Amino acid sequence: MAELVQTFLENMIPEMEEMEQLGLFTRKEVSRILKRRRAFEYKLRRLEKTLDDYIEYIEYEQNVLSLLIIRRNKLGCKLKKEQIEIPIVRRIHRLYGQATKRFARDIQTWLSHIAFAKLRKEKGSISRIISKMLRCHNHQPELWIFAAKYEFEDNNDSNTARKFFLRGLQFNFNSEILWLEYYRMELLVYQKSQMRMKVLGGSVDKCKRTSLDCSIALVIIKKALEAIPDNVSFFLKFLPICRLFDFTEKHEKEFFELLVENFSDHELTWDAIARRKLLEAQKTLEDGSKLLPIHFEACLETFDEAVKHLPTQVMYQLYLNFFLEQLRKKVNHKKTKSHLVTLCLEVFETANKQELLNADMFVMWNDVLSNVGLISKAIDVLKCATKKYPLNVNLWCLLLNYHCISGQENSDKVVKTFENALKVVKNKESWPLWEMAWNYYTSFSMEKEIENLCKRGLPHPEANISSQIRTRYLLWLYLNHGIESAREHYKKFHRMKPLNRMFFEEYISMELAQSPVNMDNIRSAYNDALDVYGEDDADMWINYMKLEMTNPKGKLDQIPMIYFRASKTLNESSLAEFNHKYTLFRAGLTESKN
Template identity: 40%
Template structure:
């Protein structure tokens, strides 16, 4: 190992001597560089190679290269770049090659090498790196696309085309590669058309290819081949349509794609959705006429394909139109009314999913149709009786419309019966907030019931319970409740903290009771909360017995493990030395 390191160090000596001789670095600086490099070389020769060692060495060399450029600017010395900069660049590239050979699966490492070479305008080397990278990662389509994109941006469309074709041979089932291949061909056509228009002359490269490239026929061939490779895939054709719509010169191909959709997939909801959406993109000068045509097509679609998917696509498009910014308020009102009508139509056909019901209720609430929203929520909870979100909306609307307390409690009981108890906390939270705000006598009864339910309910209910008693009653009642709920575990850490805070807020602080509260808390959470121990130590130091702080410290060290232990020691040390507060 030492022999290899020594050989590499000796190879660096001429470079460092040159730097010192021309005055770019001092003797002490070159000695430090040599020492640093020697340390990195020894680390690279370890039996177990570590990626971080390579990265640190590479970063050090990049920093040296940047410093060298600054020194050149400062001194005005611009000679011997071949002997100085290029040597460092070659060393960096060598380190990258070694790292990528050993850690081939790390894509970030490959991309870092490419980024370095691009920053140095080393186009040839970037091409070679992509070639090696694709040999290793030939099943990763995003790498093929990235390589083709780089070739195309560096004015080599032929290589970009060849790269994507090779990628398709390795990944024949990749739709994304076909779509990007099609995009690349259209970009090339667009580029050639613009070039011809600006220069006004024929491109020598285009001889014999004029019709095929300039008219987009090559891209059309790609589309047809992809269609043959994935028969029966309407979504793929929609992907091609989205790309084709980005290019204004390709209208004939776009028309052909829509015809394929209509002919081959007449019963697909996505086909009707695409056809209807196209009505709005056609420029006729009459937006209202186009919008009416779109709605007509959607209505025809839902009459032929009466499914939740088709209605969902129609509703989604209507929502997009409502959200469009327009100065015409009457148009927005018209679109909103149309959206409400579509929701009603879907509901009449029983084609609203749970998500669409939620969306419908939110739309109705936004436009102020409260009674309609209430009816929609009622219908939704009837159809999807286990949906916690729909029950939440129904309860909130009932509260908003001022229904009686008995009716709201009846709704709450219905929700509890239908929704799984482990998911039921949101409706409990709504009813507790409601009863608390109207100071209902039934709140305590509901809290007592919730304290004995499933842990997902009982834990937050107990937190709410002790906090409510603390705000509305005496400290003696809080203490009685605390001791009673202590027997009904589990209890959250927040429950203990709330009780302790209520005790600390009293004019006469009962140290013994607070200490007992902390002891109860650490018995449950002493091995999972470092902040709890810090609070306990702070309390004893300031209001209890300061001599207990040391005992608590060692108890915390014993109970906490791993990162929690280290975190506790760090925070405690900072607090003791005055460099941090308890809250930090």
């Protein structure tokens, strides 16, 4: 092994001597480079090699190459590049070749090799690397697209790009992205051909006309339909690509004929046809003109026909999504928006009568009503929704929110809605309801209701609810009845399970806000908290130590004891975090003293 490494190093001596003679590197730097290369070569002679061994060596050689360029520019030296740079470039290619051969599955190494070749503008090398990569990863559609894109964009070779797509589809016949990108490329080829014809100002011969009449792109769509049948979502992905180009009107017409022929009874087909009617109406508008109700007529008639032909939940949802998209736009005329809102609400009513609204559609209905100020109607809608979907906590929250924002006079409705919701909503999903009720009662200082809510919430079987209520109740007691009441209840609560960190942090903040500060209570709270969270909460230990260090009533002799307890209590990962933060804190404290 040593002899082989020595042979490699001896082969490097001529280039190193040239570097030194030209003044690109000093003798010391040359020795350092040889030393690093020797270490890298020995790594690559081991029985068990890792990809990182190759990558580190490659990166080092690339850095040497970059530094050479900088030194040459600085000295204005252009001599003997073939004797110096070329051997380094060959070495990098050799290392990449060994790495991709041994670790062929690592795609990033292949791409890095291609990127290096691109940087060197070595087109022949790039093509060879891509071919090898595709032989190893022929079932990766993205790599076939990468290869085709390189040939089309960098080499301006549409024929080779087309061959890559065709070969890729042989291995990945059901790849959606491969079909879509192949289609896009053929339209780009056609676009380039048109631009070339405009520049040349002449006609083209028959052998080129196939690429100029857009027929290949249409064939791709048909073949894709054969490869991935019964998938209208995939088929419709061709449409936005088609509309990127200004010469595809006839093509788009044929696309819709295929769509209707193969997917006439699918909701997405009707949705696409209806939206196309609106696009056609928009094309008739003059610049700066706004859409009027008349421009929506053909589109909405198609949607109305669609829900009659396919009265399904999906069809209604597509119809309503269209309305919401238009209502969110700021370009529509006020009269148009009013017209759309009226029609939209009618569609909601019709779908509801046919019992075709899901929970999300009820939320959409509520949003429309809320935006136009029909609050009473929105409440009625949500009442209907909670009857149909009683387990949906979002619907209950929307209904409860309406009663909460209407003021204290509706407290009976708040209580009734809250109680009804808790009867049906799962415990683990009910916290938003508890939170809204708590915020409502506290905002109006409804002490009796707060006490009743706490009596139910404190022993609640769901840990999140009981711990949240406990923390909020403690803070409410402090703000409304003072620190003594908070201390009294803290003594009752701090042993109750489950607890959360916020409970202890809130109580410690309360004690720190007192004048004078009762350090014994704060230390007791920290110890209580650390009994529960001491194994994994490094910040809590740090904050405890900061308190003793920085507070005028702190005891510095307690810090070593706290540190010792922390080192014995924290788990391995948290202990490393603790030591790091403790070191930073001590360093900051030392600087402030200086």
